[in-house]
Amino acid sequence: MKYTFKAKGHPNVTSKHRSTFEVTQDTDMSLAGDCIVGVSSKASLNEIPQQMREAIQNENTQIHVILETENAHDEIIGYGHPSLTLDHPTDMVCRRSDYTCSRTLMIRADKAAVDLNPDLVEDLKSGKTLKVTLIVQST
Template sequence: MDCSSWFSVEVVRFRGHPNVRATHTTTFEITKENYLTPRGDCIIGVSADKSLADFNDTFKKLAASDRSTLIIVIAVEGVGHDVVVARGSPNLTYSDETRIIVRKSAYTSPNTAGIHASKAAADLNKNLINGLKEGKEGIALFFVYR
């Protein structure tokens, strides 16, 4: 069965960092950067193995529709997981080569993966965040369907 016309998946591997605060109330971010300052209150993971620009073309095409739904499962080694639901938009370009940002608002930019998200960094499971503060490995599974 070929689902590529309405469904796509991307897997992003990353690690936590002692400066993960996860206090931002409107966004969360995963970055390819390998460092994090205490000011990065939306960043939950560093050293990601891909950015939005690396996502496959089918995923990008599907996400660029206001009829699309994104489901993001964030899991941390030995700790657990959390789930975030967001929406796609024709304004999403998936062109940023460093960052992946999910937003509760409707704001879009080259680093935006999804909008109208159900959760931001401050809403994520606290056990998950504590594991990331310890530097544990994480994975984010991005599902998009229309």
């Protein structure tokens, strides 16, 4: 299953967070939001198709998040979990840890904001469009 949406970069993207990265529907961000890599997202967790949501709520499901700008891309792999509610109205957070809350899309991710492709981060700092693709594979 595949789901794609757009977001935008922002001059305050620092991509320094060591355990998460986030895409939000909020239109602005501060420098303190060092996990945020995309703003003005055209999708929220609530809008992920039902069949995909059900798959994400299984701990054996592998989730691939592909982040792309015109000059760079990166891929992050993590896992679903039964306690993911996927109901936050604006934020979508991918976590290295096992922590879950309404904002969590996936856990046990293999990368956080600090690990992302530097060319991708530079594009995001300059406000370029971010294409986000979620690929969900049940095992």
